[in-house]
Amino acid sequence: MSLVVQKYGGTSVGDAGKIKNVASRIAKRRAQGDDLVVVVSAMGKSTDQLISLAREISEQPAARELDVLLSTGEIVSSTLMVMALHEMGVEAISLSGAQAGFRTDAVHGKARILAIDPKRVHQELEQGRVVIVAGFQGITEEMDITTLGRGGSDTTAVAMAAALEAKTCEIYTDVDGIYTTDPRVEPKARKLDEISYEEMLELASVGAKIMHPRAVEVGAVYDIPILVASSFKEVPGTLIHGGVGMEQFKKVRGIAQDLDVAKLTVRGVPDRPGIAASIFEPLAEAHLSVDTIVQNASAEQLTDLTFTVSRSDLPKSLPIVEGVAKEIGAGEVVADDRLGKVSIVGTGMQSAPGYASRMFRALYDAGINIEMISTSEIRITCIIHESRVEDAVRTLHQAFELERAEPSELSAAEE
Amino acid sequence: MSLVVQKYGGTSVGDAGKIKNVASRIAKRRAQGDDLVVVVSAMGKSTDQLISLAREISEQPAARELDVLLSTGEIVSSTLMVMALHEMGVEAISLSGAQAGFRTDAVHGKARILAIDPKRVHQELEQGRVVIVAGFQGITEEMDITTLGRGGSDTTAVAMAAALEAKTCEIYTDVDGIYTTDPRVEPKARKLDEISYEEMLELASVGAKIMHPRAVEVGAVYDIPILVASSFKEVPGTLIHGGVGMEQFKKVRGIAQDLDVAKLTVRGVPDRPGIAASIFEPLAEAHLSVDTIVQNASAEQLTDLTFTVSRSDLPKSLPIVEGVAKEIGAGEVVADDRLGKVSIVGTGMQSAPGYASRMFRALYDAGINIEMISTSEIRITCIIHESRVEDAVRTLHQAFELERAEPSELSAAEE
Numbered sequence: 113m114s115l116v117v118q119k120y121g122g123t124s125v126g127d128a129g130k131i132k133n134v135a136s137r138i139a140k141r142r143a144q145g146d147d148l149v150v151v152v153s154a155m156g157k158s159t160d161q162l163i164s165l166a167r168e169i170s171e172q173p174a175a176r177e178l179d180v181l182l183s184t185g186e187i188v189s190s191t192l193m194v195m196a197l198h199e200m201g202v203e204a205i206s207l208s209g210a211q212a213g214f215r216t217d218a219v220h221g222k223a224r225i226l227a228i229d230p231k232r233v234h235q236e237l238e239q240g241r242v243v244i245v246a247g248f249q250g251i252t253e254e255m256d257i258t259t260l261g262r263g264g265s266d267t268t269a270v271a272m273a274a275a276l277e278a279k280t281c282e283i284y285t286d287v288d289g290i291y292t293t294d295p296r297v298e299p300k301a302r303k304l305d306e307i308s309y310e311e312m313l314e315l316a317s318v319g320a321k322i323m324h325p326r327a328v329e330v331g332a333v334y335d336i337p338i339l340v341a342s343s344f345k346e347v348p349g350t351l352i353h354g355g356v357g358m359e360q361f362k363k364v365r366g367i368a369q370d371l372d373v374a375k376l377t378v379r380g381v382p383d384r385p386g387i388a389a390s391i392f393e394p395l396a397e398a399h400l401s402v403d404t405i406v407q408n409a410s411a412e413q414l415t416d417l418t419f420t421v422s423r424s425d426l427p428k429s430l431p432i433v434e435g436v437a438k439e440i441g442a443g444e445v446v447a448d449d450r451l452g453k454v455s456i457v458g459t460g461m462q463s464a465p466g467y468a469s470r471m472f473r474a475l476y477d478a479g480i481n482i483e484m485i486s487t488s489e490i491r492i493t494c495i496i497h498e499s500r501v502e503d504a505v506r507t508l509h510q511a512f513e514l515e516r517a518e519p520s521e522l523s524a525a526e527e
Numbered sequence: 528m529s530l531v532v533q534k535y536g537g538t539s540v541g542d543a544g545k546i547k548n549v550a551s552r553i554a555k556r557r558a559q560g561d562d563l564v565v566v567v568s569a570m571g572k573s574t575d576q577l578i579s580l581a582r583e584i585s586e587q588p589a590a591r592e593l594d595v596l597l598s599t600g601e602i603v604s605s606t607l608m609v610m611a612l613h614e615m616g617v618e619a620i621s622l623s624g625a626q627a628g629f630r631t632d633a634v635h636g637k638a639r640i641l642a643i644d645p646k647r648v649h650q651e652l653e654q655g656r657v658v659i660v661a662g663f664q665g666i667t668e669e670m671d672i673t674t675l676g677r678g679g680s681d682t683t684a685v686a687m688a689a690a691l692e693a694k695t696c697e698i699y700t701d702v703d704g705i706y707t708t709d710p711r712v713e714p715k716a717r718k719l720d721e722i723s724y725e726e727m728l729e730l731a732s733v734g735a736k737i738m739h740p741r742a743v744e745v746g747a748v749y750d751i752p753i754l755v756a757s758s759f760k761e762v763p764g765t766l767i768h769g770g771v772g773m774e775q776f777k778k779v780r781g782i783a784q785d786l787d788v789a790k791l792t793v794r795g796v797p798d799r800p801g802i803a804a805s806i807f808e809p810l811a812e813a814h815l816s817v818d819t820i821v822q823n824a825s826a827e828q829l830t831d832l833t834f835t836v837s838r839s840d841l842p843k844s845l846p847i848v849e850g851v852a853k854e855i856g857a858g859e860v861v862a863d864d865r866l867g868k869v870s871i872v873g874t875g876m877q878s879a880p881g882y883a884s885r886m887f888r889a890l891y892d893a894g895i896n897i898e899m900i901s902t903s904e905i906r907i908t909c910i911i912h913e914s915r916v917e918d919a920v921r922t923l924h925q926a927f928e929l930e931r932a933e934p935s936e937l938s939a940a941e942e
Contacts, residue, residue: 128583
């Protein structure tokens with residue numbers, strides 16, 4: 113008998129029928145003998161409904177109050193899940209984030225978990241109960257409710273698995289697992305049996321929306337294997353864990369895309385020390401995240417500085433950058449918000465050269481112009497026009513033969 | 528500057544517009560300089576909606592889980608009220624029942640307040656904030672959420688006023704105050720300026736649905752003046768307090784009615800000691816409340832025992848009573864669920880005889896048959912056919928001249 117943490121997302125608990133469906137899956141698993149802690153999200157669109165209600169009253173509701181308001185969504189679904197389990201004769205109890213021991217900092221709306229004290233969870237497990245935990249929330253030292261922000265319930269689940277030293281953390285969602293790329297863009301996309309934390313992080317942070325990077329990071333730090341699988345279908349999912357990549361046959365594991373990209377270019381920047389800081393510091397102070405940065409040397413001690421921000425941040429970023437450009441005696445500022453990113457991701461790439469050139473060649477052959485390039489240890493990203501992003505995904509999926517199963521996946525004995 | 532506790536009911540905070548309306552009343556009051564603690568109920572029908580959601584999943588949801596589920600309703604309205612106050616530039620903060628210090632027993636669904644630790648409330652008041660408290664809820668020693676059951680938010684408000692030694696507790700609702708009787712039945716019903724706790728208790732417990740007796744009891748014990756007034760109109764309400772009745776001119780203060788009455792008669796009960804206990808003990812064990820009890824001696828050492836229960840309890844009560852009747856060798860059990868109650872209430876009655884006979888005479892003159900009679904120190908109740916209850920109310924309102932203002936209310940100087 114081992115301890116397993118599961119998490120079911122908002123779509124999986126969207127109405128009474130779906131909650132009953134999840135409850136019967138939990139009951140079946142419980143009957144197999146595992147101890148279960150189950151993290152639930154708020155039902156379907158209920159978080160959005162609570163936000164609209166708040167917006168009817170205030171354009172900018174106080175973060176503390178919004179957190180208290182939103183935390184009720186997960187509380188509601190946790191109690192309903194327990195009721196459904198009781199109907200099936202399964203002993204169960206709901207715990208709020210606070211009751212489950214999630215202590216966080218006081219940064220409302222995007223609190224970080226400081227510590228987990230799972231005493232109550234252990235007590236309830238010892239009583240033979242399935243413990244249903246309201247995701248996405250915690251409590252400060254001052255006993256104020258916080259929410260963990262985007263990807264919060266995934267983080268709740270993985271962090272709880274770490275605190276309980278669970279065997280595995282299972283994330284049930286509305287997709288079957290992690291694919292080589294978005295199957296809606298490339299129908300030949302193939303589901304991966306396993307992927308490393310690092311690869312998952314790169315895929316997620318450049319736009320694969322299945323799991324929030326935070327939760328994957330926590331999994332990586334505490335070495336918790338995370339299974340991503342469907343809450344509707346009985347098919348195998350994808351296991352995110354640390355042991356992948358040692359014997360990898362295929363170096364490129366997946367293709368990610370992201371359409372939330374805007375580019376700013378400051379022309380004629382004087383080429384002297386401290387100039388970059390004077391541009392990026394005011395943006396950081398305004399909580400605007402800068403992504404890729406490229407500097408192109410130009411004539412007469414002047415340089416062009418180009419960087420990307422998310423599209424929603426462009427309207428705030430532009431006047432700040434224009435102000436700075438004027439101060440430092442630079443030229444005009446040009447903005448373009450019709451860009452996108454396409455990335456190839458794979459742990460194997462770091463030790464095998466030639467992936468970048470193969471990528472650029474494939475895009476060139478498809479007539480796709482590359483505006484900017486950025487790379488990490490296990491990722492190469494090209495910024496291109498938004499209209500070509502889907503073409504690029506299909507082109508690269510084919511170029512790197514991702515539709516073909518890897519030898520290690522065909523037969524584990526061959527490894 | 529003094530401290531005032533206010534409470535706004537579900538109808539008063541039924542939607543975003545109504546919440547804003549209440550917020551502007553709070554803001555106005557705050558501008559006058561009073562420190563304010565405001566208890567809110569759940570929005571309109573939201574508690575009913577949460578109950579339906581639970582019923583979609585379970586016919587008999589566990590009381591602990593239902594409490595956690597229902598407590599979210601008041602949390603939601605408390606945060607929205609704070610957001611609305613912020614929009615008006617008023618410093619405010621929401622506190623759950625637990626945060627406001629409400630410690631209760633663990634009887635889920637109808638928990639009793641054991642103690643209130645208002646430390647956090649005091650801290651927030653010292654910061655100059657209006658404190659919005661989620662009504663109807665508390666927390667056990669084990670840190671489990673409880674709800675206070677019917678009339679819970681009224682009780683929250685009055686108990687909080689007692690714990691804070693507030694000057695007054697103001698209950699804002701969808702009626703203008705306490706009337707001599709239901710104005711929908713008797714258009715000549717008159718709003719009372721003041722009423723004693725005891726009179727209010729008798730009016731409330733026999734069917735005036737404005738305030739739950741629990742809350743009035745707490746007010747009486749801690750001597751907290753309670754103002755009942757409209758949350759929509761700017762008109763004076765009714766003050767419930769302890770100083771009334773000393774110099775009362777009019778002895779009957781109000782007429783109450785109740786249609787939720789069913790009668791059970793056990794015929795031919797052997798007239799020996801212990802018989803009553805053998806009938807009522809099984810009902811108590813089944814949590815069925817018995818109200819008025821009348822025993823009529825009859826021929827041959829046999830007696831007829833008649834008592835009333837609420838209509839909703841009749842289907843459960845009947846088979847129990849029939850079982851007992853058989854066991855003790857009594858005769859048939861006759862049930863009648865088409866009854867109602869009409870009561871006259873007034874502190875002055877206890878020291879002035881003749882009220883009962885005046886009541887019986889007035890009903891007789893109106894051709895209304897009395898089935899049963901029950902009395903307390905300050906109340907006389909007649910049980911009559913349900914079809915005559917409204918006639919009875921009008922008849923008694925006129926007989927005791929309740930439409931006329933009392934001298935003490937016309938001019939305070941005359942007292």
